[in-house]
Amino acid sequence: MERYDLLYRLYGNFDAESIREAQEFVDLLPPLDSAVALSQWQEVNDELTDHKNRIQRGFPNGERYAELAAHATRDQAFTGLDLYTKYGRRVNALVLDVDETLRSAGRTDNEIPRDVLHLLTEFHETGVPIVICTGQTLENVKGFAIQGLGNELVHSGDVSIVYEAGTGVFTPGHGSNTKRLLYETLDDSVQSVFESVRSRVIRDLPDGLRGCVHLQGNEFNVTLKPNFETGSDDAESVIDDSLIYLLDLLGAAVTDDSDGASWTRAYYAERDPEIEAVLTQRGERPAPETTIPEDVAETLARVNVAYYHADAAELSAVDLNKAAGVEAALDVLGVIDPFILVMGDSKSDLDVMEWAAENDSGIAAAPDHSSPDVLEHVRGTDDLVFDRGDAASVLRAIYALNLLVD
Template identity: 80%
Template sequence: MERYDILYRLYGNFDADAVREAQDFVDLLPPLGSSVALSHWQAVDDELTEKKDRIKRAFSDGDRYAELAARATRDQAFTALDLYTKYEKQVNALVLDVDETLRSAGRTDNEIPREVLHLLTEFHEADVPIVICTGQTLENVKGFSIQGLGNELVHSGNVSIVYEAGTGVFTPGHGSDTKRLLYEALDDSVQSVFESVRGRVIRDLPDSLRGCVHLQGNEFNVTLKPNFETGSDDAETVIDDGLVYMMDLLGEAVTDDPEGPAWVRSYFASRDPEIEGVLADRGEKPDMDATIPDDVEATLERVTVAYYHADAAELSAVDLNKAAGVEAALDVLGVDDPFVLVMGDSKSDLDVMTWAAEQNQGLAAAPEHSSPGVLEHVRETDGLVFDRGDAASVLRTAYALNLLVD
């Protein structure tokens, strides 16, 4: 209970909110363009030093608690202490989804907030590796990572990018391990299915989809995206149509039997209620009890058709998911005994969260608007659900946890 008593003293006897606000001002103020602004910044910095010194003198381990007051709210600090009591482990890697997790079109104009970027640099300076884990292409992720975090940090050797939901891992500064193409390890039979679908998906588009969708520039996965605003009614319509079209292409790729498309529809509808719902809404719900030949089913067990409402329809490989990508990234980064913070909002992020929970290798956090399965998992584990656009709150909690570990 001693640590709890210290936190009660820290947040009860000192104005920790003022300390944190001053720290944020000093850290986050944009580049100064006038002597008046610089003078004000210096005054706040001097006041911050004085406030921290008071805390340092009041506790035997004063540096730790002065830093804690400067980084975390009372609630975040106590949550961190609860996590420390439960796990007695330090977060030694961050695994971070980007879209609708670190950044959100709902509140941040789809830009990663400056507060979040600064906290990531704080973790980096504390030698905590960062794994960016996303369904986007490598070039897209590299671009916004360098823009947000800086070229030096991204190429420091302590940052890895799991891209296209686990088809590849890019870790600058690691020689021959800098880029691992995980899809190259797949059987030729699986790779040929992807080659067939990828080669036809745009060439054979039906007239109703021409000009309405485009193929994301992936290295391996086949991802149809709408030519309309994500989430809009038009995007919903074309992605629903694109999902069915992609399943039919898959059916023709796995077998010459004309029943192939029907078997694919049945297979994935029986395993994914969202896909079943799309087919039902179109009046094309398949025979859920259809008998699928063993060889066709064996191939379908190796691939995944994913549906993201009004956002994307995607063909990927079962063996290539974010969890597999994260394991590869941690291997390259040399994190031998991982205890990670996984932050994400979608079904693909749930793979990583489940892996971490089953191996007792980390925590899971998610924004309030996440998919139902993600929210259920997070609430049943440590309850780290945060408001849309407020990823910083969980990062502060994790930073506080690391401060509390001896």
């Protein structure tokens, strides 16, 4: 109980809110060529130092508690302490989805907020590696990572990028392990299915989809994206059509039988309610009693078909997922006995969350607009659900957790 008593004293006897605001001002004020601005910055920094010195004199391990007041609200600090009490260890790697997790078009103009970026640099400075884990292509991720975090940090050897939801892992500064192409480990039979679909997907586009969709620049996954604003009625229509088109291409890739398309439609409709709903609405759902040959079903079991409403239709390999990518990234980074923070919002992020939970290797957090399965998992573990665009709140709680660990 001693740590709880110390937190009550810290937040009861000191103006932690003012300390935190001063710290944010000092950290985030953009460089200005202005004597007045520099003078103001210096004044705030002097006041901040004075506040911290008073805390340091009043607490055992006072520097730790001064940093706690400067980085976390009372609630965030107690959340961190609750996590420490439960797990008894610090987070030794961050695994972070980007779109709709770190950044959110609804609140942040689709940019990662500056306070989130700064917190990531502070974790990095304390020796916590960062794994960016996303469905985006490597080039897209490298671009915004370098722009947001800086070239030096991204190439420090402590940052890894799991891209295209587990297709590959890019960890600058690790020699021959800098880029691992995980799809090269797949069986030839699975690789040939994707080669077949990829070779035909644009060439054989039906007239109704020509000019309406494009193939995302993936190295391995086959992802069709709309040439319309994501979420619009036009995007919904073409992605529904694209889903059916990909199912039919997959059927042709796994069997020469003319019933291949019917078998793939039936297989995935049975396993995914969203796919079933699209097929039913379009009158393309095969009869539920459709019999799928065993060899075809065995191949289809190695292929994921993902439908993202009005956003994308995608084929990916079951053995390539974010969890497999994260394991590979942690291996390259040399994270032994991982205890990670996983932040994400989608089904692919849930794979990592479940892997961490099953192996006692971490905790999960998610924005409140996440998919229902993700929210169910997060609320059922540590209830680290945050508001849209407010990833910083969870990062501050984890920063507090790490400060509180001996």
